[in-house]
Amino acid sequence: MSQISYVSKKVDGLKPSGIRRFFDLAAQMEDVISLGVGEPDFVTPWNFIEQSFHALEHGYTSYTENAGMIELRKEISTYLSKNYRLRYDPYDQVIVSVGASQAIDLALRAVIDPGDEVIVVEPSFVAYVPTVKLAGGTPVTIQTEAEDEFKLKPEQIEAAITPNTKAIMLCNPNNPTGTFLSKEELEQLAEMIEKHDLLVLSDEIYAELTYDEDYTSFPSITGMKERTILISGFSKAFAMTGWRLGYAAGPAQLIAAMVKIHQYTMMCAPTMAQHAALEALKNGRQSVNDMVESYKQRRNFIVSSLNEIRLKCPNPGGAFYAFPSVEATGLTSSEFAEQLLQEEHVAVVPGNVFGANGEGYIRCSYATSIKQLDEAMKRMKRFVEKRI
Amino acid sequence: MKEFEVELLKLIENNANLELDKIAKLMGKRIDEIQELIDKLEKKKVILGYSTLIDWAKVLDEEEVTAMVDVKVTPARGFGFDKVAERIYRFPEVKAVYLMSGAYDLSVSVKGKTMMEIGHFISEKLSTLDSVLSTTTHFVLKKYKHDGIILEDADEDDKRIVVSP
Ligand SMILES: Cc1ncc(COP(=O)(O)O)c(C=O)c1O
Numbered sequence: 001m002s003q004i005s006y007v008s009k010k011v012d013g014l015k016p017s018g019i020r021r022f023f024d025l026a027a028q029m030e031d032v033i034s035l036g037v038g039e040p041d042f043v044t045p046w047n048f049i050e051q052s053f054h055a056l057e058h059g060y061t062s063y064t065e066n067a068g069m070i071e072l073r074k075e076i077s078t079y080l081s082k083n084y085r086l087r088y089d090p091y092d093q094v095i096v097s098v099g100a101s102q103a104i105d106l107a108l109r110a111v112i113d114p115g116d117e118v119i120v121v122e123p124s125f126v127a128y129v130p131t132v133k134l135a136g137g138t139p140v141t142i143q144t145e146a147e148d149e150f151k152l153k154p155e156q157i158e159a160a161i162t163p164n165t166k167a168i169m170l171c172n173p174n175n176p177t178g179t180f181l182s183k184e185e186l187e188q189l190a191e192m193i194e195k196h197d198l199l200v201l202s203d204e205i206y207a208e209l210t211y212d213e214d215y216t217s218f219p220s221i222t223g224m225k226e227r228t229i230l231i232s233g234f235s236k237a238f239a240m241t242g243w244r245l246g247y248a249a250g251p252a253q254l255i256a257a258m259v260k261i262h263q264y265t266m267m268c269a270p271t272m273a274q275h276a277a278l279e280a281l282k283n284g285r286q287s288v289n290d291m292v293e294s295y296k297q298r299r300n301f302i303v304s305s306l307n308e309i310r311l312k313c314p315n316p317g318g319a320f321y322a323f324p325s326v327e328a329t330g331l332t333s334s335e336f337a338e339q340l341l342q343e344e345h346v347a348v349v350p351g352n353v354f355g356a357n358g359e360g361y362i363r364c365s366y367a368t369s370i371k372q373l374d375e376a377m378k379r380m381k382r383f384v385e386k387r388i
Numbered sequence: 389m390k391e392f393e394v395e396l397l398k399l400i401e402n403n404a405n406l407e408l409d410k411i412a413k414l415m416g417k418r419i420d421e422i423q424e425l426i427d428k429l430e431k432k433k434v435i436l437g438y439s440t441l442i443d444w445a446k447v448l449d450e451e452e453v454t455a456m457v458d459v460k461v462t463p464a465r466g467f468g469f470d471k472v473a474e475r476i477y478r479f480p481e482v483k484a485v486y487l488m489s490g491a492y493d494l495s496v497s498v499k500g501k502t503m504m505e506i507g508h509f510i511s512e513k514l515s516t517l518d519s520v521l522s523t524t525t526h527f528v529l530k531k532y533k534h535d536g537i538i539l540e541d542a543d544e545d546d547k548r549i550v551v552s553p
Contacts, residue, residue, distance in 0.1 A: 017553070019551055019552070022551050023549065023550060023551040026550040026551050027549070027550055027551075032550055034546075034548075034550040034551065036550060036551035036552070037548050037549070037550065037551065037552050038553050039548060039552055041546065041548070125553060126553045127553065175553075283482045293395070293398075296416065297399070297414035298414070300413060300415065300416040301410070301413045301414045301415055304413050304416075305413065324455070342538050346538075347550055347551055349551060370406075370410070370414065374410065
């Protein structure tokens with residue numbers, strides 16, 4: 001029988017994730033210390049879990065409204081207003097999604113027509129380019145530069161604009177670089193965005209995890225709210241990755257379009273997770289603050305340790321990733337990551353999987369206990385010393 | 389109290405064994421700054437001591453019994469409860485003493501090698517104090533959590549997949 005492939009050209013053409021390959025390597029090995037994990041090491045705070053039990057015990061096991069429970073949308077709206085001085089109407093400007101991942105997918109599918117170009121700033125989260133393609137759009141990547149601390153510059157947007165450009169994906173603070181953009185830097189980008197009439201998908205899932213300066217949410221910049229879909233979720237700051245809960249807020253017309261897709265393809269986000277998220281927003285502040293304090297300490301620790309062992313690393317302003325250069329070792333990102341895994345059983349992610357300019361860098365997640373981080377740094381020191 | 393002092397205290401409250409250089413790195417300060425700060429906090433008796441939490445139940449031949457004793461007392465004139473409390477907390481067998489609201493006055497935690505030993509201490513030393521009116525003794529059968537730490541937590545290994553986006 002001939003081997004017909006029934007897989008669509010669109011899917012067939014997607015590159016397999018570089019992360020996946022690395023996962024397969026690391027998963028076979030014992031006593032690996034992993035700095036390769038893009039999620040918190042903290043277990044979800046107990047009161048969120050307990051609230052979810054409570055909801056289940058009381059029979060909340062059915063669908064919710066398509067856009068999410070109105071109580072939760074109201075809490076999200078209050079949260080955004082308290083923390084970022086943003087006003088979104090919970091009835092028609094907020095949607096609860098299955099992780100920020102689904103919110104990204106919904107937003108892209110809601111706005112893209114065939115031929116539309118979406119600017120993706122790299123190195124960045126591995127899902128952006130494939131999601132744009134799956135939505136039928138054409139991703140146009142911009143590579144930020146190490147010497148700019150991987151900060152996007154307005155000229156770079158300008159250079160990427162064509163008559164087909166429709167939207168730009170921004171992520172602040174950024175995965176994998178930890179790069180944090182200040183209010184002034186965002187304002188400069190906003191000017192360019194306004195000039196070219198772009199829609200912005202602003203992925204702010206790491207907004208709570210910033211350590212040195214106050215955070216500015218992109219839609220809070222003058223003139224940007226009308227052209228921005230704000231995307232966030234509970235995975236990172238609330239340590240709820242497995243619950244699969246995120247949200248988007250934006251202009252009513254765009255949110256309505258997203259709800260339309262959502263109602264046909266997903267119905268609603270998991271009900272028990274929505275109850276946990278409600279508790280997270282109502283009574284989770286202390287837990288979040290404690291985790292942020294801990295991440296900040298680990299950031300300080302890993303950045304000074306990496307610099308000591310000559311893996312040059314600027315101080316990342318947010319998220320939980322350090323993105324040091326491996327140039328001193330003479331190895332490529334992949335060589336470094338593979339050899340480090342084989343020899344010292346420490347997993348990091350090669351920077352090139354996040355975009356071309358990630359070559360020469362590795363992503364080290366510091367969402368790991370101090371004890372583990374300390375041991376990982378000792379092993380990496382030994383590894384690097386052999387090569388310098 | 390300054391923010392970084394609180395940060396330091398929280399770090400060593402969680403782990404009194406944390407080395408100075410690590411504390412310095414975590415807080416983004418120099419080692420000598422941390423040393424100086426610790427000296428100051430010790431001098432001010434903010435830091436009162438460094439102890440290790442040990443699960444003695446795991447140590448062979450080293451049985452230990454804890455009792456929580458509810459004590460009703462007549463407060464001493466001019467000193468309130470403080471004088472009576474002091475008479476009690478001076479005994480080395482006594483690990484904790486709290487003044488309580490409610491049905492009794494002092495909550496006293498007593499440790500000993502056997503129930504007999506504790507019984508002896510209570511009947512001979514504690515209940516015979518002039519100001520003690522009555523005692524009710526509750527023996528601890530099992531410890532689940534102590535000072536914020538869950539004992540026998542078999543469930544704390546990392547459940548995350550090793551590499552993720
Ligand atoms: C930048 C960024 N956006 C979105 C996500 C997806 O998060 P969620 O778990 O909410 O789908 C991640 C997860 O790694 C991320 O790093």
